[in-house]
Amino acid sequence: MSAAQRFLEVKGLKKEYVAGNPILKGVDFSIDSPGIVAIIGPSGTGKSTLLRCINRLIEPTAGQIIFDNSDVCLASGKVLRHLRRQVAMVFQEYNLVERLSVIENVLSGRLGYMTSWQAWRRNYLQSDINNAYELLAAVGLEEHANKRADSLSGGQRQRVGIARAVMQDPRIILADEPTSSLDPKTAVEIMELLEKFASEKNIPALVNMHDVKLAQRFAKRIIGMSNGHIVYDGAPEGITDEHLKKIYGGESWLD
Template sequence: MTISAGIQPQVQPKNYLTINQLNHSYRAGKPILKDINISIEQPGIIAIIGPSGTGKSTLLRCINRLITPTTGEILFQHSDLVKVQGKALRHLRRQIGMVFQEYNLVERLSVIENVLTGRLGYMNAWQAWRRKFLQEDIDRAFELLHHVGLTDFATQRADSLSGGQRQRVGIARALMQNPHILLADEPTSSLDPKTAVEIMELMDTLAASKGIPTLVNIHDVKLAQRFAKRIIGMSGGRIVYDGPAQGITDSHLKEIYGGESWLV
């Protein structure tokens, strides 16, 4: 799908995700997340910025229920992710794509097999164990490899790829889930500047073409401003800025990161 530059389709607000009064502590009395409130009603990239240790990764892990929040609610697909368990939770989690900082690929498997693992949440245990994928899923996996520019690498082992190529495989795998929302935890932190821009361009294009919101934890503020429609700035486990990417100022950045000697 080709997206014409400068043409932005009119998107009606939709309740993709609502987070209310979310708190999380790994140890009693030491909260990592403090009264987080976020409403996501538009597709596209939303960048989450803030210093290390402020809870950005914890927030994403709460959203996809890799961890269970201490208190609060996460409303997604008419359910509260904090409360659901078992089969209902598995059903909801397969609709939340995740791109990991360290790629999280199965190194000994081929690129196409890694992409196909994005369908495991839709298969029964016997099918998953045998990796018995439907032909339509295989066709879809090859289509996604084409979109991320890795068609020629389909049969190569994952451990033979560069960092940027591995991250592209991770993005394709997440999209194999047909997610309603995509989460990306520091997807560019291990990449050189050129490759980091390419990965952000890819996620921006795919988020627009699929019509889904993409929450990206990112340290590079300029990269966030370049690609995100909205920036959420966190400091000390709280949200201290939530607004347009181009609306963030040096004053906001000082509040988020503290000090000013690092500002250019």
């Protein structure tokens, strides 16, 4: 690997849900340094689609996604599963298994490393179990370990979601609007957690967000998307009202 480690490279990524009506119209970017990269842009511009193409929850129509020296788009079966376990994902609606306990939700981040039989027998490695409890402590939910996930509040659930993601021991974290369902204070706490884990693990976190201020506060780099294209890619300080107008359209919402 070169001195400037390349974590992810996306080349000419296109996605059409309906033929002839592309939502991503050729997206190019690469991530060469750890830390939070915020993707901002209006609803429906393909931010979620972009993230879901990276771990192939959605099939890209064309383009390349180079991760760990191989093209994610060409992977299938076991190879794809092995790529996926290095790509952790945090969701807007948390997507925990509501009827399982908090600790089991965190442990489920290890399922990619286990066989189905081991999953059925709940044969988690002792080191994984220790790690899961440490992570729960790190997100401040130690005492909730044995509660059912559906008894937690939104902010607490997202902490579990992040713990599950980190449990994968990922080389990149994808977060799809992780703070959009949360109040402003909790949103900041969640971003702080993402920042903390990204720097601890020395990995990038690609975060979709709506809140430009929050993005500027936490991100090292901002990618602005509009209409299926990247229209801004650079430092958070470099974003001007002109850029925001281009990204979101209109200007009455700017103060």
